[in-house]
Amino acid sequence: MVINGTLRPYSPGVSLIKEALKDVKVGRLNVPAGTQLYLSLSAVHCDIDIWGEDANKFNPARFKEPRRHLASFIPFALGPRNCAGQNLAMVEMKTILAMIIRQYSLEVSSTYVHAPMLYITLQPQYGVQILLTRIMK
Numbered sequence: 789m790v791i792n793g794t795l796r797p798y799s800p801g802v803s804l805i806k807e808a809l810k811d812v813k814v815g816r817l818n819v820p821a822g823t824q825l826y827l828s829l830s831a832v833h834c835d836i837d838i839w840g841e842d843a844n845k846f847n848p849a850r851f852k853e854p855r856r857h858l859a860s861f862i863p864f865a866l867g868p869r870n871c872a873g874q875n876l877a878m879v880e881m882k883t884i885l886a887m888i889i890r891q892y893s894l895e896v897s898s899t900y901v902h903a904p905m906l907y908i909t910l911q912p913q914y915g916v917q918i919l920l921t922r923i924m925k
């Protein structure tokens with residue numbers, strides 16, 4: 789839930805660019821062959837019609853319930869050309885997170901400035917300073 793809760797507002801890939809190879813109808817929209825489509829993941833992931841008025845808020849508990857729309861959360865894209873490394877990425881993130889929180893408690897440093905920035909992927913402009921305290925056992 790925490791990983792999905794983070795990938796929703798802060799997907800590393802903020803958009804997908806696709807080109808229609810043939811004339812296609814998407815809902816009520818006629819898309820002629822050759823049209824380039826820019827699909828903003830951020831717009832979908834923070835759409836208040838889908839996620840509610842607090843769509844911009846970090847709230848992993850949203851992922852407790854099954855999603856109403858399949859395409860409402862697509863950090864790894866969707867369909868035959870979705871991310872080939874999706875499962876590996878999820879396993880890596882879960883493993884690393886579990887290894888860290890097993891031994892350390894985390895606190896965001898007072899020097900942290902929240903400034904997501906697009907530089908090929910979405911990145912924290914000034915880094916993420918975190919204070920780690922070893923958990924005594």
Ligand code: HEM
Nearest residue numbers: 800801804805863864865868869870871872873874876877
């Ligand atoms: C959090 C981590 C990751 C995210 C959010 C992510 C996201 C994405 C997205 C959105 C796409 C679709 C791009 C597009 O259609 O324009 C993609 C494609 C792809 N990703 Fe990832 N990815 C991640 C990690 C990885 C890893 C770890 C690997 C490989 C080890 C990987 C390999 C690929 C490949 C090969 C494609 C192209 C698939 C194709 O075109 O058929 N990704 N990824």
